[in-house]
Amino acid sequence: MYNYYSMKQFPFKILRVAGHSMEPTIKAGSYILINQWIKKYKTGDIVACNFENYIILKRIVQLNDSMIQIHGDNLSDSLDSRTFGEISRSSLIGKVIRL
Amino acid sequence: MKISQKIITTIGKLTHAHTAYAHCDLPCGIYDPHRALIGALTVIRMDDIIAELITSHPTQDPEFSHTMARAVSIKEEHAEIVKHEVRVIWGDYFKSEMAAKYPELTELVHSIFTLGSKAKQTIDRQNALDLLAKANRFAEIFWESKGITTKRVKAPYKPEEEIVLPVL
Numbered sequence: 435m436y437n438y439y440s441m442k443q444f445p446f447k448i449l450r451v452a453g454h455s456m457e458p459t460i461k462a463g464s465y466i467l468i469n470q471w472i473k474k475y476k477t478g479d480i481v482a483c484n485f486e487n488y489i490i491l492k493r494i495v496q497l498n499d500s501m502i503q504i505h506g507d508n509l510s511d512s513l514d515s516r517t518f519g520e521i522s523r524s525s526l527i528g529k530v531i532r533l
Numbered sequence: 534m535k536i537s538q539k540i541i542t543t544i545g546k547l548t549h550a551h552t553a554y555a556h557c558d559l560p561c562g563i564y565d566p567h568r569a570l571i572g573a574l575t576v577i578r579m580d581d582i583i584a585e586l587i588t589s590h591p592t593q594d595p596e597f598s599h600t601m602a603r604a605v606s607i608k609e610e611h612a613e614i615v616k617h618e619v620r621v622i623w624g625d626y627f628k629s630e631m632a633a634k635y636p637e638l639t640e641l642v643h644s645i646f647t648l649g650s651k652a653k654q655t656i657d658r659q660n661a662l663d664l665l666a667k668a669n670r671f672a673e674i675f676w677e678s679k680g681i682t683t684k685r686v687k688a689p690y691k692p693e694e695e696i697v698l699p700v701l
Contacts, residue, residue: 448544448545453554491554
């Protein structure tokens with residue numbers, strides 16, 4: 435399970451990817467680097483989010499001041515905003531900066 | 534792999550990096566064998582299209598080469614879809630006690646993998662039909678494990694073979 439406080443102490447974090455919803459961009463089993471101290475996000479960014487106490491990886495498709503919509507790149511195998519709707523910006527953990 | 538990627542991967546392995554879920558190991562509980570059945574139907578259809586191509590293009594012109602390459606690629610992709618969908622349901626959905634209730638399951642899954650591989654390697658229509666038959670049986674077991682009855686219907690598109698659907 436995801437411990438928010440232990441993750442935010444450092445600007446960068448490496449995560450191991452499980453699942454196929456971001457393929458072919460990010461393959462299952464690969465490792466990625468995220469920037470947790472980033473302040474500005476934009477449409478198209480691949481982000482790590484806290485969703486029901488799990489870290490999920492998706493791409494931002496829409497965002498405003500308080501809410502974001504996220505989709506997987508592999509739309510045929512992705513649980514995302516098409517199912518669970520918008521999520522709060524506060525659930526953002528960081529932006530993927532290295533695949 | 535780029536050097537930066539190698540470094541990230543090495544550090545990630547050494548530090549036992551947290552896991553980020555890109556679906557479907559969330560777990561979300563969404564399982565459905567239908568995609569496997571469509572994959573098996575597609576393999577049969579591609580075998581038929583390939584056979585038609587061979588017959589209709591005796592000189593193997595550029596049109597033949599192009600269409601053949603695409604049909605083979607689609608057959609390859611969908612045979613893998615069958616294997617993948619069955620693998621996910623078998624590995625993530627069927628718990629040991631459920632698998633014990635269906636003793637044929639392990640052998641059934643293994644035969645699907647074998648037939649799926651052969652479907653990639655050959656244009657053997659009977660093999661593709663056997664793959665669909667096994668995938669249908671897998672679907673029946675899956676839905677039965679959820680207490681849902683099934684029916685067999687003829688797909689309303691070529692190759693017009695039977696597939697198992699849940700009665701919802």
